[in-house]
Every structure is written in C-alpha cells, then in structure tokens.
Amino acid sequence: MEIKSDIQIAQETKALNIREIAKDCAIPEEYIEQYGNYKAKIDYNFLKNHERKAGKLILVTAITPTPAGEGKTTTTVGLADGLSKLGKKVAVALREPSLGPVFGVKGGAAGGGYAQVVPMEDINLHFTGDFHAIGAANNLLAAMLDNHIQQGNALHIDTRKITWKRAVDMNDRQLRNIVDGLGGKPNGTPREDGFDITVASEVMAILCLASDVLDLKARLSKIIVGYSYDDQPVTAGQLKAAGAMTALLKDALKPNLVQTLEHTPAFIHGGPFANIAHGCNSVLATKMALQVGDYAITEAGFGADLGAEKFLNIKCRMADLHPSAVVVVATVRALKHHGGVAKADLNKENLEALEKGLPNLLQHVENVTKVYKLPCVVAINAFPTDTAAELKMVEDKCKELGVNVALSEVWAKGGEGGKALAQEVIRLCELPNEFTFTYDVNSSVEEKIAAICQKVYRAEGVEFAPKAKKQLKQINELGYDKLPICMAKTQYSFSDNAALLGAPRGFVVTVKNLKISAGAGFIVALTGDIMTMPGLPKVPAAEKIDVDAEGKISGLF
Numbered sequence: 264m265e266i267k268s269d270i271q272i273a274q275e276t277k278a279l280n281i282r283e284i285a286k287d288c289a290i291p292e293e294y295i296e297q298y299g300n301y302k303a304k305i306d307y308n309f310l311k312n313h314e315r316k317a318g319k320l321i322l323v324t325a326i327t328p329t330p331a332g333e334g335k336t337t338t339t340v341g342l343a344d345g346l347s348k349l350g351k352k353v354a355v356a357l358r359e360p361s362l363g364p365v366f367g368v369k370g371g372a373a374g375g376g377y378a379q380v381v382p383m384e385d386i387n388l389h390f391t392g393d394f395h396a397i398g399a400a401n402n403l404l405a406a407m408l409d410n411h412i413q414q415g416n417a418l419h420i421d422t423r424k425i426t427w428k429r430a431v432d433m434n435d436r437q438l439r440n441i442v443d444g445l446g447g448k449p450n451g452t453p454r455e456d457g458f459d460i461t462v463a464s465e466v467m468a469i470l471c472l473a474s475d476v477l478d479l480k481a482r483l484s485k486i487i488v489g490y491s492y493d494d495q496p497v498t499a500g501q502l503k504a505a506g507a508m509t510a511l512l513k514d515a516l517k518p519n520l521v522q523t524l525e526h527t528p529a530f531i532h533g534g535p536f537a538n539i540a541h542g543c544n545s546v547l548a549t550k551m552a553l554q555v556g557d558y559a560i561t562e563a564g565f566g567a568d569l570g571a572e573k574f575l576n577i578k579c580r581m582a583d584l585h586p587s588a589v590v591v592v593a594t595v596r597a598l599k600h601h602g603g604v605a606k607a608d609l610n611k612e613n614l615e616a617l618e619k620g621l622p623n624l625l626q627h628v629e630n631v632t633k634v635y636k637l638p639c640v641v642a643i644n645a646f647p648t649d650t651a652a653e654l655k656m657v658e659d660k661c662k663e664l665g666v667n668v669a670l671s672e673v674w675a676k677g678g679e680g681g682k683a684l685a686q687e688v689i690r691l692c693e694l695p696n697e698f699t700f701t702y703d704v705n706s707s708v709e710e711k712i713a714a715i716c717q718k719v720y721r722a723e724g725v726e727f728a729p730k731a732k733k734q735l736k737q738i739n740e741l742g743y744d745k746l747p748i749c750m751a752k753t754q755y756s757f758s759d760n761a762a763l764l765g766a767p768r769g770f771v772v773t774v775k776n777l778k779i780s781a782g783a784g785f786i787v788a789l790t791g792d793i794m795t796m797p798g799l800p801k802v803p804a805a806e807k808i809d810v811d812a813e814g815k816i817s818g819l820f
Contacts, residue, residue, distance in 0.1 A: 267413050269287055270819050271377045273383040284522045286424065288354065288555035289313075294610065296517065301382050304517040305530075307475060307547050310554060317553040318352075319587040319692040323562045323642075324571035324631075324777075326624050326750045327764070328754050330606050331596040334375065334644040338592045339562045340680075341378035341673020342688065344525040346558050346680025351689070354556035355380070355529035358544045358564065359394065359519070360387045361462045361536070363434040365796055366805035371819055378681070380521050384816045393532070394432045396515035400483075400508040401430040401464045407504045409444065410487050413454050422454045425489035427803070432461035436798030463539040463795040466508070468749075468783035470516060470532035470717065471545040479516055480509040486782040498742060498781070518548040525678050528555060532556075537564025538754045539795055541573040541785070546582040552688055558692070565754035567591060568625040568719050576701050576715075576759050577747045577785055585698055588638045588691035589631045590684070593624045595649045601765045610648040617653055621660050622766035625765035626721065626757065628666050634718050636699045638691035642671040642684050647793075668710050704747055704790045708735055708777070711748045712788055716772045720757045726773045731788075734777040738786060743779050752790040759791035 267275075274382060281303045285295050294309040295649065323339040339355060346353040360372035361817040371387035373380045382385060389395070393653065405427055411421055440460035444451030465486055473479035484500030491497055499505050532548035535541055542564030543549075552559035563570025571589065578584065593619065596609040602620030604613055624641065631639040641661050643654065658668040669687045672680030702714035709725070716722040727735060738744050755761040758770045776789040800807075807818035 268560055268820060269371070269379060270383060270817065271382050272377060273373075273379050273524070274815070276381060278381050278522060279453060279526050281520060281522070284526065284528050285520060288528050289554065300389060301521065302385060302393060303520045303805075304514065305520050305551060306517055310547065313554070315554055316558040318559050318578060320553060321558060321588050321590065321663070321688055321692070322574060323561050323585050323590045323592060324567040324627070325565070325592040326597060326627055327566040327568065327601065327756060329597040329600040331594060331600045331609055333592050333597055334560055334593055335592045336372055337674055338376045338590065338642050338644055338671050338684075339379060339560055340374040340523050340529070341671060341677060342590065342684050343527045343529075343560045344378060344523055344593055344678025345673070345685035346560070346688070347525065347691070348678040348682055349528045349685055351558055352556050353527060353558040353560065354546050354552035355523065355527060355547045356552040356559060356561040357529060357531045358534040358562070359390055359531050361394070361460065361534055362388070362432045363460050363462070364630045366799070366803055366808070367434045367797065368800050368804065374461035376495060377524060377677035379524050380531065381524060382521070383623055384819060385523065385820055386531060389483045390531075391519050393515040393519070394513050394534070397466050397470060398430050398432055398461045398463060400511040400647070401461065401466045403511065404486065404488065404499050404502070404504045405429045407502050409451055409819070411502055417494070418501055419488050420497050421492045422452060425454065427486070427488035428457045428459045429462045430464045434460065434797040436648055436796065439794070439796045459795040460536070462534050462536045465780045465788055467533065467535045468780060470512060471541070472578070472783060473516065474546060474582070475511055476509065479512060480505050482522045482782040482784070483508045483709060484782075487779050496738070496779070504663065516547070518545060518551050534708050536572040538575065538793060538815060539751050541577045541749055542570040543574045543578045546578065549584065550582070560593060567630060568757055569750070569752070569754055569771060572701065572715065572719055573630070573749060575730060577749060580700060580704065581784060587696070588640065588688055589805065590640055590642050590688065591624065591627050591631060592642045593657070594644045594646060595653045596646055596656070597796060598624060603764075612650045612653060614652060614656060616626050617656055620689075620765060621657065623764070624657070625660060625664060626766045627816070628661060628664055628720055632664065632666065634699070634701060634736040635698045637664050638694045638696055640684065640687045640691060641666055641668045643668055644674070645670050670813035682797045686697045704746075705745055708738060708744050708748070708786060712774060715748060715750055720768055720772065721766065722772045724771050726771055728773060728775045731774045731777050738777060741779070743781065743786065747785045749780065749785040751787055751793045754791065761791070
C-alpha cells in the first residue's frame with residue numbers, strides 16, 4: 264500500500280470556502296478579509312463587538328523533543344477533529360511556521376498525515392504575509408536607530424551598547440555577527456551588528472501578546488534598542504518609530520482563519536520560538552478560538568519545560584487565561600531515545616530503555632499536575648512499531664501519578680483516531696482545578712529564575728555569569744525587576760546542556776545573559792549556547808522542495 268506524504272494528503276483534500284468556515288463560527292461578514300478562497304483574516308474588533316461566554320481552553324504540550332519526533336501539532340489538530348466528531352463545537356489556535364525550520368531540519372508545522380491544517384503550502388510559506396510585516400517593522404526600527412546616530416545622535420546612543428538587531432525569517436548563520444556602516448561617512452557609522460531570525464524578534468513576541476492595535480503601539484514604543492553613554496535605556500518611542508511600526512503591523516495583528524482537513528476552524532497567528540521567546544500563538548487568536556468554540560485547543564512550542572511553562576507563566580498571566588486541561592504528547596520511540604537508544608534502533612521493542620526514558624515524561628506530567636495544578640492526560644502518538652508491552656508500561660507508570668493515557672491515532676485516522684483522547688479531555692475539563700503560577704511576579708529576578716529552574720527543570724541551583732550579574736543590577740536600578748521571566752535554553756534537555764537526556768539531576772543552570780524585553784513585558788534569561796539565529800543543516804529540507812510546470816509544490820513536509 265502506498266504511504267502518501269503530508270503534502271499529497273493535503274493536496275487531495277477538498278477544502279471548503281473560508282466563508283463557510285467563518286459562517287460556522289458565527290463571524291459576521293464585515294469582519295472577514297479573504298486571502299483567496301481558503302484563508303482569511305478576521306478583524307480583532309470581532310472580539311469586542313460580539314462577546315459570548317468563552318469556551319474551555321486546552322493546552323497541548325509534549326515531552327522533551329528528540330530526533331524521533333513527538334507530533335504535537337498533529338495531535339492538536341487531531342484532538343480538535345476528534346472533539347468535532349463527538350459533536351462538540353471546537354476551534355484550534357496554532358502558531359504560524361517560520362521559513363527557517365521549513366527549509367532547515369524540522370520542515371513545516373501544519374500537522375501531518377490526516378490531521379493537518381490547510382492550505383498547508385500557503386501556511387508553511389508566505390501565508391498572509393504576517394512574518395514579512397514583522398520583519399519589516401523590526402528592520403524599520405533598526406534603520407531609524409542608525410539614521411538617528413548618523414544625523415547627529417541627539418539621544419547620545421552609545422554604539423557599543425546597541426541591543427537591537429536586524430531580522431530575517433531564514434536560518435542564516437552568516438548573518439549572526441556582522442559589521443555594517445562601512446564605506447565612509449555617507450554610508451553610516453561603522454559598528455558591530457547582527458541578525459536574529461524573525462521569530463526571535465521582540466516585535467514577534469509583542470504582536471502575539473498585544474490585545475489590540477493601541478496596546479500594540481504602546482508595547483512597540485517601550486522596546487529598548489540600546490543605551491546612552493550614561494547607561495540610560497533608549498526606546499523606540501524616543502526614536503518616534505512606534506507609529507510607523509504599528510502602521511506596518513496593523514493587518515498582521517488580525518488573526519488568520521483556515522481549516523483542518525475535516526473542516527474544523529483553525530486560527531493560525533504569530534510564531535515566536537519557544538527556546539528563545541514565549542513560543543505561543545497570539546492572544547487574539549486564542550481568544551477568538553475561545554469565543555467561537557465551546558472548546559479551544561492550542562499548542563505551545565517544544566517540550567512542556569519551555570512552551571507550556573511560558574504559556575502558563577507569561578501568556579496566561581498577561582491575558583487572564585485559565586486552562587481547563589493539558590495534554591502531554593509522547594511517543595514510545597522518543598521515550599526509548601531518552602533511554603539511550605540510537606535513532607536507527609527505535610523500531611525494536613526495548614522495555615529496559617523505555618523504563619529509563621520514562622522519567623522524562625513523568626517529570627513533565629508531574630509539573631503539570633503538581634507545579635501548575637492542572638488536570639492532565641498523556642497522549643501517546645501511535646506508531647505501528649509500538650508493542651502492547653511498551654504501551655502498557657507507559658500507561659501503568661502514568662496511572663501511578665493519577666494520570667490517564669490515551670492512544671492517539673490521528674496521523675493515520677484523522678478525527679476518528681482522536682476520539683479516545685477527546686473523550687478524556689472532555690472529562691478533564693469538567694474537573695475543578697487550582698491553576699497556579701510557578702512564581703510570584705513581584706519576587707526578585709533571581710527568585711523567579713530559581714523557581715523555574717528548581718521546580719520545573721529540577722536543577723540544584725542557578726549561577727549568574729559576571730555579565731548577567733551586571734545586567735541584573737541594571738534591571739533592578741531601572742525598575743524592570745517585576746516583569747515575568749522568559750527562559751532561553753536548549754529544547755533538548757530539562758537542563759541547559761543539550762546532551763543531558765531523560766530527567767537529569769544534580770545540574771546547575773548558568774544564566775549567561777539577561778535582556779530586557781520591555782515591549783513584550785518580560786526579562787529574557789539566556790542560558791547555555793542558545794542562538795537567536797539558527798543555521799541550516801548539512802542537507803537542508805530546501806533541497807527536496809520543488810515546483811512543477813503547473814505550479815504544484817512537492818517535497819514540503
């Protein structure tokens with residue numbers, strides 16, 4: 264039997280006109296801005312003008328990522344379709360994919376198999392141009408900053424203390440560290456500079472946390488671009504850039520409406536990286552999903568120690584969201600990888616390795632139920648090579664923590680394969696919960712970072728590098744110490760060392776750098792060797808992507 268690729272499945276599915284999806288969501292015509300037949304932007308004023316009781320919010324997260332894959336987006340989409348199959352009114356809220364991973368290692372981020380959002384090619388490529396607008400706004404601020412220095416530098420900006428970088432939505436290691444402004448006085452002031460990938464830009468984080476266009480503009484004006492000679496922060500507002508940046512972003516702020524293969528509405532909007540930024544789709548998209556559905560399914564990037572931690576401590580805190588349940592996605596293959604099995608051997612039954620890898624899943628589950636005090640279900644993303652004995656071991660270990668396991672077969676069966684998971688989610692949503700943050704936002708920066716590292720990662724402690732200690736003093740002096748924390752660390756381990764798999768103990772997290780993201784409203788704590796501009800692998804996914812004479816794309820996954 265031929266196994267179809269994700270893009271083949273997506274291209275063979277007949278999507279409904281997006282107006283039909285919007286109609287099913289009870290979104291009036293005046294709020295719909297179509298981009299062709301299958302995607303549309305929804306005006307954010309819909310939220311203010313058509314309030315209804317919000318649905319139940321379900322977060323989908325996962326174990327620590329491995330090369331074996333977990334299928335978080337696939338599970339999110341399949342769960343929504345499963346709920347729909349059970350007669351529930353449901354909507355999805357997801358991030359937009361970044362071109363960097365699409366052409367790099369990871370590929371697209373529109374789900375997989377028979378649990379996808381469509382049109383997958385558009386979603387994975389230019390979509391509605393949101394990322395281009397974010398990059399343009401980021402780079403307008405960079406241009407106005409350098410022009411201000413060129414035109415006399417009235418704000419006394421120290422070019423050695425500029426923190427604002429340029430941005431491009433592509434994995435391009437060559438641009439990490441550059442020197443620009445060369446060629447003599449007419450061409451600017453020579454200085455060290457660099458690029459972030461667009462999804463690491465503070466503008467992306469701001470767009471995803473803004474409640475409306477005025478909040479967006481206010482947040483943009485607070486962006487710190489660098490410091491003056493007397494160490495005072497210089498902001499986008501002082502450069503008079505916020506208005507023009509908002510003009511570039513006013514349409515990008517509107518959430519995008521698409522559909523799953525089974526015509527469940529999906530809002531796909533924004534896409535900050537979870538190992539660098541807060542890793543969640545926009546507040547506006549989540550609130551729209553809550554408004555049009557009795558259940559809203561959303562996802563946070565990478566493992567629960569990153570995306571879920573930031574979703575709960577940053578996004579839920581800022582947007583006053585209260586999740587009803589959490590789904591932790593795992594695969595038997597990935598757990599065996601955490602137990603020390605090489606990728607080539609993951610298809611063989613290995614109960615010993617599975618038992619060694621299971622603590623990774625159990626720590627994520629325990630964090631959800633005991634640190635955040637939320638109801639939880641483990642979704643095992645099924646593979647044909649999973650054995651009955653392996654599945655039973657996972658189920659037994661989770662039950663010891665009072666958490667049920669549901670087999671998710673959505674990749675192969677779509678919504679039908681997500682019904683068992685959906686039934687458990689419905690049950691959990693009816694349970695009372697005492698959702699709790701990991702830390703008090705009014706604690707010191709050191710206490711907040713220690714709370715995350717010790718309660719969520721299970722670190723023994725935290726050390727601050729000399730540079731971070733100086734920055735910590737500056738944060739306190741400038742009065743930014745009451746902001747939440749956004750940890751930037753490797754996605755491959757609970758620790759700040761990517762090589763420590765499973766559930767490591769006895770490690771210390773080293774904070775190398777602290778950055779004030781005043782517009783987004785959090786302090787970024789950079790650990791390990793985290794980079795804000797990834798590079799392409801030896802064989803980029805881009806090499807396999809092609810277009811035929813009819814314009815049909817192949818090789819995208």
